[in-house]
Amino acid sequence: QVQLVESGGGVVQPGRSLRLSCAASGFTFNSYGMHWVRQAPGKGLEWVALIWYDGSHKYHADSVRGRFSVSRDNSHNTLYLQMHGLRVEDTAVYYCARDRCDGTCYWHDYWGQGTLVTVSS
Amino acid sequence: EIVMTQSPATLSVSPGERATLSCRASQSVSGNLAWYQQKPGQAPRLLIYGASTRATGIPARFSGSGSGTDFTLTISSLQSEDSAVYYCQQYNNWPPLTFGGGTKVEIK
Numbered sequence: 001q002v003q004l005v006e007s008g009g010g011v012v013q014p015g016r017s018l019r020l021s022c023a024a025s026g027f028t029f030n031s032y033g034m035h036w037v038r039q040a041p042g043k044g045l046e047w048v049a050l051i052w053y054d055g056s057h058k059y060h061a062d063s064v065r066g067r068f069s070v071s072r073d074n075s076h077n078t079l080y081l082q083m084h085g086l087r088v089e090d091t092a093v094y095y096c097a098r099d100r101c102d103g104t105c106y107w108h109d110y111w112g113q114g115t116l117v118t119v120s121s
Numbered sequence: 122e123i124v125m126t127q128s129p130a131t132l133s134v135s136p137g138e139r140a141t142l143s144c145r146a147s148q149s150v151s152g153n154l155a156w157y158q159q160k161p162g163q164a165p166r167l168l169i170y171g172a173s174t175r176a177t178g179i180p181a182r183f184s185g186s187g188s189g190t191d192f193t194l195t196i197s198s199l200q201s202e203d204s205a206v207y208y209c210q211q212y213n214n215w216p217p218l219t220f221g222g223g224t225k226v227e228i229k
Contacts, residue, residue, distance in 0.1 A: 012175055035173070035218075037165075039202075044124065044208065044221070044223050045159075045165065045220040045222070045223075046211075046220070047210075047218040050216075050218075051179050056189075059215075059216045059217070061216065061217045062217065094206065095164055095165070097165075100170065105170075105212075106153075106212030106215060106218055107155040107170045107210065107212055108155075108157075108165070108167060108174060109167050109170075109177075110167075111129055111164035111165055113163075113164050114164055114165060119213050
């Protein structure tokens with residue numbers, strides 16, 4: 001069965017960096033686009049980034065562009081989110097989610113359980 | 122950026138009754154709309170895509186309708202396990218992909 005397991009969250013000071021990982025299993029990882037979606041405490045869902053199945057196309061929300069970068073390692077079935085210049089408003093649970101297609105469907109058919117990032121001094 | 126507005130914010134429905142949730146887009150998204158269910162402490166789960174196509178394993182009591190700017194998610198006979206927050210998401214004009222603010226469904 002499809003499994004997505006995020007890791008790498010934690011408490012970090014403003015301005016610092018963090019890298020999140022999402023380990024995928026149960027499907028052919030290199031055939032699917034992957035997203036990061038976040039949810040601030042008690043708030044709704046916010047799309048963060050998308051990467052195509054082969055890593056050839058990447059898209060980021062305006063709120064994180066220039067600070068966050070999505071990448072993937074298809075040889076290790078792993079998705080990443082490198083986060084620099086973290087701000088208090090980046091505090092959220094970060095979910096990885098599978099695109100229903102190669103990166104061109106744009107809805108999410110499987111989600112991980114999320115990893116909490118807390119940005120605080 | 123397309124803004125998605127969901128109403129009502131909270132809906133209280135008796136078991137066995139019908140629940141009707143609304144989602145409105147600030148401009149046409151054609152039929153490119155998905156619905157997700159999120160229970161407390163859990164990740165979202167895909168219910169509907171293409172405005173009206175149920176995802177794999179989703180019970181038939183969930184149905185989606187609409188196109189353009191106005192969409193509806195209907196739960197035909199509410200069950201206790203349907204207590205959750207429901208989000209709509211447009212994927213017609215992006216980036217960014219955008220979600221509505223959610224509707225919380227409570228069991229009366």
